[in-house]
Amino acid sequence: MAETKHILIVGAGPVGLALAGELGWRGITCTVVEKSDGSIAQPKMDWLGTRTLEFCRRWDIVPWVHAAGYNRAYPQDCAYVSSLNGFEFGREVLPSAEKEEALPQSPAPRGERCPQNFFDPVLRRFASQFPSVKLRYQTELLGFEEHGDHITARVKDLRSNKEETIEAAYLIGCDGGGSSVRDAIGIKMEGPGTLTYTTNAIFRTEDLDALHDKSPAYRYIFIGPEGTWSTVVAINGRDEWRFSLVGDATRQMPSEEEMRAAIIKAVGREFKFEILSMLPWARRQLVAENYGRGRIYIAGDAAHLTSPTGGFGMNMGLQDAVDLGWKLEAALQGWAGPELLHSYGLERRPVAIRNVNEATDNLKRMLAPRLAKPGPEIFEPGAKGDAARKAFGDQYNEMMKREWYTVGIHLGFIYEGSPVIIPDGTPLPPDEVSTYTPTARPGSRAPHIWLAEGKSTLDLFGRGFVLLCFGGVNADELSKAAERHYVPMRLVMIDNSEARKLYERRFVLVRPDGHVAWRSDQAPDAREAERIVAIVRGANSAQQAA
Incomplete structure (x- = not known):
């Protein structure tokens, strides 16, 4: 038969659409099949983390995200209350999206609120602009x-x-937690399984903020004598909200009447509202035992299922898509060795395990008042109650900060032990959650530095390998070796003392996904250049070459 250069993607959620867009951006032909009509009654995600926004910057779709539909002027506070017309125990004050500034470590801010009903159309528009993509x-x-x-x-x-x-040529399962692709090739999910059964209801009301005396917040966590029992989250920052009735490990299926009563209890008064949709779902902690083989791979929820506490799930999925996208391009163009696609799961699976565990710990923190029941005094009026509420709220808010500030999760993951990364012998840095120290250590995301007004080092990466050369010298032998094996690589001379200090070596090779593959102070000779190129394109593994 004639050689095919075509990728089939199963599932048009955010991960499938992002992979299609990434492949289309690379000029790769792909088809996405999706059994639904693409409409979103229940958005399953609403948070774009810093790394996802960096990808959106690469794809030039950040303005589309901003205009997608969420009210970017709406405050993003997280408040802990007995009800909206009851007591407030505390809150974490966070700026609205329009007031968020870029992080020191990124050209992007901490994140962006863009629920799936807004983000899927953005990604659909992105993917559809490429003639090589068929949805x-x-x-x-x-x-x-x-x-x-x-x-x-x-x-x-x-x-x-x-x-x-x-x-x-390849089939990629982006078909969610119940992936038929994953099941068909016999990949098992590993982990404790169901954490809680929860039911979501999307409801619409004209002006929720006018129904209570609390300052507006993106998320309200409701705590009663029984502990944490529900949350309310802004879906569009205007008139649509998601109410989540958080159960336990017992399967539940509340009726619409029961959900209406629970919503009224949370607000603390009768009011007019419309339930638009309801969805019972199971919160899980599972990671696939592997991410595929041969010509079949999985990504997104098909590969990892996580509690949404922290907003890691979809963001991990987009990282899957970017890691897999350039490797599929290399395989179709003929310069990938056998280790390159194999490295996809080896790199991404440890990140999923790390993030899924962190999300479960976030859930445990949120539900902590169920185990250590709050004292009755926090629900009593008066000075004694005020003091008790402040003590409880301060303690709870301090504990919950770990979920609100996760730059280390989004930027600090490292592809340690990857067969297509060449280690330089430096020690593995601490794995932090709420802080992140940029590093150009091989396996890490290449650090951001502003090279000029509006131009980040990250803007250099994406299309192929980039060899950053500091100090006015280059590595010609590495370029020649790449050319001999048809590996796309370009040299970029950097005359920036801050960047030189941050990247630490005179030569730093960055992959198409923006991760450092190799670095050194010495320009490689012809033989060493051949070894480097063989490893980073997956012809030999770093472990075999060591």
């Missing part, structure tokens, strides 16, 4: 077979009931 909604994957040099997949158009076969 097929209401099209279901029926099955697939691997034939050594290609995949054949059977799909069905749910509108016409017509079945057809699609041939592809």
Whole structure:
């Protein structure tokens, strides 16, 4: 048969759309099949972390994110209350999106509020602008077979009931927690499983803030004598909210009448509102035992399921898509060695384990008042109650800060032990959550420095490998070796003392995904250059070459 250069993506959630956009941005032909019509009744995510915003900057879609629909002037405080018309125990005051400034370590801010019902259309628009990308909604994957040099997949158009076969070089399952792709190739999920059963209700009311005396907040956490029992989150920063009735490990299915009563209890008064949709779901802590093999891989929720406490899930999925995207491009262009695609799961799985565990710990902190029940005095009026509430609120807020400030989670992950990263012998830095110290140590995200007004070092990365050369010298042999093996690489001379100090070495090789692959103070000779290129393109692993 004729050689195919086509990728088939199953699932058009944010990860599938991001992967399609990333591939289209690289000029790779791909088809996305999605059995739904693409509408979002229940947004499953609402937070774009710093690294995701850096990708959006790379793709030039940040203005689309800002204009997607969320009220960027709305405060992003997190408040802890008995009810909206009851007592406030404390809050973490956070600026609105329009007042967020770029972090010192990034050209992007701490994050951006953009729920899935807004972000999916942005990513759909991004992917659709490339002629090489085809999006097929209401099209279901029926099955697939691997034939050594290609995949054949059977799909069905749910509108016409017509079945057809699609041939592809690779198949990527971005089809969520119940992934049929993952199940078909026998990948198991590992972890404790269900943490809580929760039911979400999206409701609309004209002016929730006018119904109570609290300062506006993006998120309210409701704590009663029984402990933490529900949350309310702003969906558009205007008139739509998500109410979550947080259960335990017992399966629950509350009726609409019960959800209405719970919402009224949370607000603390009768009011007019409309429930737009309800969704019972299980909060899980699971990571796939591997991320695929041969010509079939998984990404996003198909590879990791996490409590949303922290907002890590979709952001991890976009990191999956970017890591996988350039490696698929390399495989299709013929310069990838056998270790390159294999490295995808080896790099991304440890990050998922780390983040999923952190999200579960965030959930435990949020639900802590269930275990150590708050004293009855915090629900009593008067000076004694005020003092008790302040003590309780201060303690709870201090504990919850770890969830609100997670720059280390979003920027500090390191691909330690990757077969396509060349270690330099420096020690692994501490794995921090709320802080992040930039480093150009191999495996790390290449650090951000402003090189000129509006131009970050991060703007140099994406299309191929970039060899940063500091001090007016270059590494010609490395460029020659890359050219011999058709590896896209360009040299960039950096005359910036701050960048030189941060990157620490005279030569730093950065991958298309923005992670450092190798660095040294010595320009490699021809033989060493061949070794470096062989490792970073996956022809030899770093461990074999050591």
